[in-house]
Amino acid sequence: MYRAIEERVRAAIGAHIEKAYGQAVSVGVERPPKLAMGELATPVCFELAKRLKRAPRLIAQEIAGSIGAIEGVARVEVAGGGYLNLYLDRASFFRSVAEAGGLEAAKAAPDAPKVIVEHTNINPNKAAHIGHLRNAALGDTFVRLLRHSGRRVEVQNYIDNTGVQVADVVVGYQHLEKKSPAEVQALAAEPQFDYLCWDLYARVTQWFEEEKTRLAFRTETLKAIEEGRGTAAEIAVVVGEAIVRCHLRTMERLGVEYDVLPRESEILHLKFWEHAFGMLKEKGAIQLAASGKNAGCWIMPLGESDAAADEDPNAAKIIVRSDGTVTYVGKDIAYQLWKFGLLGLDFRYARFSKRRDGGDVWASTSGAGEPDAPQFGHGSEVYNVIDSRQAYLQHVVVAGLRALGHQEQANHSTHFSYEMVALSPRAAQEMGYTLSPDEERRAYVEMSGRRGLGVKADDLIDELEEATSAEVAERHPQLTAEEQERIAHAIAIGALRYFLLKFTRNSLISFDFKDALSFEGETGPYCQYAVVRARNIVRKVEEQGGRAPGTIPAAGEWLAAPGGDDLWELVLLAGSLGSAVTGAVGAQEPAILAKYAFQLAQAFNNFYHKHHILSEEDAGKRAFLLLLVQAVEKQLVTALDLLGIEAPERM
RNA sequence: GCGCCCGUAGCUCAGUUGGACUAGAGCGUCUGCCUUCUAAGCAGAGGGUCGGGGGUUCGAAUCCCUCCGGGCGCGCCA
Numbered sequence: 001m002y003r004a005i006e007e008r009v010r011a012a013i014g015a016h017i018e019k020a021y022g023q024a025v026s027v028g029v030e031r032p033p034k035l036a037m038g039e040l041a042t043p044v045c046f047e048l049a050k051r052l053k054r055a056p057r058l059i060a061q062e063i064a065g066s067i068g069a070i071e072g073v074a075r076v077e078v079a080g081g082g083y084l085n086l087y088l089d090r091a092s093f094f095r096s097v098a099e100a101g102g103l104e105a106a107k108a109a110p111d112a113p114k115v116i117v118e119h120t121n122i123n124p125n126k127a128a129h130i131g132h133l134r135n136a137a138l139g140d141t142f143v144r145l146l147r148h149s150g151r152r153v154e155v156q157n158y159i160d161n162t163g164v165q166v167a168d169v170v171v172g173y174q175h176l177e178k179k180s181p182a183e184v185q186a187l188a189a190e191p192q193f194d195y196l197c198w199d200l201y202a203r204v205t206q207w208f209e210e211e212k213t214r215l216a217f218r219t220e221t222l223k224a225i226e227e228g229r230g231t232a233a234e235i236a237v238v239v240g241e242a243i244v245r246c247h248l249r250t251m252e253r254l255g256v257e258y259d260v261l262p263r264e265s266e267i268l269h270l271k272f273w274e275h276a277f278g279m280l281k282e283k284g285a286i287q288l289a290a291s292g293k294n295a296g297c298w299i300m301p302l303g304e305s306d307a308a309a310d311e312d313p314n315a316a317k318i319i320v321r322s323d324g325t326v327t328y329v330g331k332d333i334a335y336q337l338w339k340f341g342l343l344g345l346d347f348r349y350a351r352f353s354k355r356r357d358g359g360d361v362w363a364s365t366s367g368a369g370e371p372d373a374p375q376f377g378h379g380s381e382v383y384n385v386i387d388s389r390q391a392y393l394q395h396v397v398v399a400g401l402r403a404l405g406h407q408e409q410a411n412h413s414t415h416f417s418y419e420m421v422a423l424s425p426r427a428a429q430e431m432g433y434t435l436s437p438d439e440e441r442r443a444y445v446e447m448s449g450r451r452g453l454g455v456k457a458d459d460l461i462d463e464l465e466e467a468t469s470a471e472v473a474e475r476h477p478q479l480t481a482e483e484q485e486r487i488a489h490a491i492a493i494g495a496l497r498y499f500l501l502k503f504t505r506n507s508l509i510s511f512d513f514k515d516a517l518s519f520e521g522e523t524g525p526y527c528q529y530a531v532v533r534a535r536n537i538v539r540k541v542e543e544q545g546g547r548a549p550g551t552i553p554a555a556g557e558w559l560a561a562p563g564g565d566d567l568w569e570l571v572l573l574a575g576s577l578g579s580a581v582t583g584a585v586g587a588q589e590p591a592i593l594a595k596y597a598f599q600l601a602q603a604f605n606n607f608y609h610k611h612h613i614l615s616e617e618d619a620g621k622r623a624f625l626l627l628l629v630q631a632v633e634k635q636l637v638t639a640l641d642l643l644g645i646e647a648p649e650r651m
Numbered sequence: 652g653c654g655c656c657c658g659u660a661g662c663u664c665a666g667u668u669g670g671a672c673u674a675g676a677g678c679g680u681c682u683g684c685c686u687u688c689u690a691a692g693c694a695g696a697g698g699g700u701c702g703g704g705g706g707u708u709c710g711a712a713u714c715c716c717u718c719c720g721g722g723c724g725c726g727c728c729a
Binding site: 037043079083163165293294318325328389391393419471503510523526537538539595599608650651 | 654655656657662663664665668669670671672676677678684687688689691692693694709710721722723724725726727728729
C-alpha cells in the first residue's frame with residue numbers, strides 16, 4: 001500500500017542518486033497538491049542542485065530518464081522547477097488494497113522490548129471528570145497504536161492512594177461527617193460513591209478555607225495514612241480502593257483498560273524512596289545544601305551551571321526537605337527507576353479486577369502477593385501521559401535518571417504531554433456555577449476538583465447515551481431494547497472519544513456541551529455512519545444472493561476511465577491507513593489518525609452519493625465497486641478500532 | 652524575571668522536520684437535494700492582512716529576530 005511504495009520510492013531514488021552523483025541525500029517524499037501531479041513527489045533535486053551547482057530541472061530530467069522501474073510506480077515525470085512526480089500503477093495498488101485485505105496488526109514477540117505507557121492516574125478521592133477522560137483517551141489510543149505497530153506494551157495506571165487529596169476526603173468523613181470506618185465502608189458500597197466524595201472534597205476545601213488552623217487535621221491525617229495506622233488509615237484504604245473501582249468502571253465504559261495499578265502505598269511500604277535516595281546520594285546526583293535558603297535540604301542541580309542555585313529557582317530542585325521528608329518528585333524518580341528495572345526492588349501483586357477480555361488487572365500489594373503474577377516493569381521505553389502543567393516535574397525526573405548515569409533510559413523517557421480541558425464560561429454557567437467577573441471575561445475556566453468545578457465523566461457519558469438512545473429508538477423501533485442500548489452506547493462513546501482525540505495534544509480544549517454532544521460533521525458518529533452505509537450495501541447485495549468476487553481483472557480500466565479519478569482517490573485514501581498509523585505513532589499524535597478516519601469517511605460518503613451500487617447495470621463494474629466498498633469498510637473499521645471506537649451494525 | 656505553549660474564516664480547529672495552484676475542514680449563515688444502497692448524509696454560495704514588523708531562501712502559515720496579545724509552569728504542595 002501507500003506507505004510501502006513510499007518507502008520503496010525513497011530507497012530507490014536515494015540509491016540512484018548515490019550511484020549516479022555520489023551524493024548521499026535524504027529523499028523527502030510528499031503528496032502533490034493535485035492528483036494530476038501524481039500520487040508521490042519529491043523535491044530532492046532542489047537540494048541536489050545546490051550541491052552540484054546545476055539547474056534542478058535538468059537534474060530531475062536526468063533522473064527521470066535513468067531511474068528505471070520502481071515496483072508499483074507507473075511513470076515518473078518532471079514538473080515545476082524540478083519536482084519529480086510519480087504516478088502509481090492504479091491496478092496493482094487496487095489489488096494490494098482491495099484484494100489482499102486491509103492493514104493487519106503486527107504481532108509483538110513475547111520477549112520483545114517492552115514499552116510502558118502510564119496514563120489516567122486520577123487521585124482516588126473523587127469522581128473522574130472530562131480532563132481525566134482526555135488523558136485516558138489519549139493514553140489508550142496511543143497504546144492501541146503501539147500494539148498495532150507490533151510493540152509489546154504494558155499499561156500502568158498509577159494510584160496515589162496516600163496523598164493529600166485522599167487525606168482531605170478522609171478528614172471530611174472523620175471530622176465533618178463524623179463517620180466510623182464501618183459507616184464509610186457502607187457508603188463505599190453505593191454505586192455513586194465517587195460522586196459523594198466529589199461533593200465532600202469540595203466541602204472539606206471550603207471548611208479549611210474558613211479556618212486555616214483546621215489544616216492541622218490534614219497534616220495529621222496524611223501522616224497517619226502514610227504510616228498506615230489508626231482509623232484515618234483505615235478509612236483511607238476504604239476510600240482509595242472504592243474510588244479506584246469507580247474509576248475503572250467509568251473507564252471501561254470508554255473501552256479503556258489497564259494491566260497493572262502500581263500504588264503509592266506500596267512505594268512507601270517497600271521503601272522504594274529510601275533505596276533511590278541511597279543511589280542518588282552515592283552517585284552524587286543530589287547534594288546536601290549546607291547554606292543559603294535551601295540549607296538542610298537535599299537538592300538536585302538542574303541545567304549547566306549549578307553555582308547560582310541559590311538565586312535562580314530553576315537551577316535546582318529540592319528533593320528532600322530539611323525535615324528529612326521526601327517531596328513528590330523524589331518518589332516519582334524512584335517510580336521511574338522501577339519502570340526501567342533500575343531500582344533493584346520490585347512490587348508484589350494481587351489480582352484487583354477483571355478486564356472485559358477476561359484478563360486480570362493487577363495491583364501492587366503490601367501482602368504476600370500472588371505467586372502467578374506476571375513480571376511488570378522492566379521496560380525499555382516509558383511514556384508518561386500527563387498534562388503539560390507537569391512538564392517541569394517530568395523534566396526533573398528525567399534529570400534524575402541522567403544524574404544517575406542512565407542516559408539510555410533518560411533518552412527513552414517521554415513526557416506524553418497535552419493541554420488541559422477547561423470549561424467554556426458558557427458550559428460552566430450551564431452547569432450552575434457562579435463565576436467571578438474575572439472568570440467570566442476569560443475564554444475558559446480551569447476545572448478544579450477542590451472547588452467541585454468540572455463536568456463529571458459519567459454525567460457526560462450518561463447525557464450522550466440519553467441523546468443517542470432517543471434517536472436510535474426512533475430510527476429502529478423494531479430492535480430489542482438491548483440492541484438499541486448497545487447501538488446507542490457505541491455511538492455515544494464514538495462521539496466522546498472522537499471529540500477528545502480530534503484536537504492535537506497541545507491544543508487546549510475549551511469544553512462546550514454543544515460541540516461535545518454533536519453527531520454531525522467532523523465527529524465519531526459521522527465516521528461510524530459511513531461504516532454502517534458500507535455494510536448496508538454489502539448486506540443488501542448478499543440478500544440478493546450476490547457477493548463480491550475476490551479479484552477484479554478490469555479494476556485498472558475502471559480507475560483509468562473518465563471519472564475514474566474520484567474512485568482512484570478513494571482507493572488511494574483507503575490504502576493510506578498505514579501512513580496515518582505510522583504518522584500518528586511517529587508524532588505521538590492520535591489526532592492524525594482521527595483526521596484520517598474522518599477524511600476516509602468523507603470520501604466514502606461522497607462516493608456513496610455518486611455511485612449507486614445496487615442499481616449499477618454493468619455487472620463487472622458493480623463487482624468492482626462492491627469490492628471497493630468492502631475495502632473502505634475494512635480500513636475504516638480498523639482506523640476506528642485504533643481510536644477505540646466501535647462501528648455498530650446499524651444506526 | 653526565567654522556561655514552555657498558543658495566536659490561521661463569525662466560532663472550533665487542521666496544516667508548522669520550508670516547497671508547487673484560488674491557505675483547508677467542521678460548525679454556524681444562505682440556497683438546493685429524501686417514491687432511489689438509512690438525510691447522523693450530499694451538492695453549492697459566502698466568509699481569511701495565516702497577530703504586527705523585519706530577516707534568511709529560488710521558495711515562508713512553517714525557520715531566525717523583534718514587538719503585541721493570551722495561557723501554563725517556576726513551593727521545604729501533590
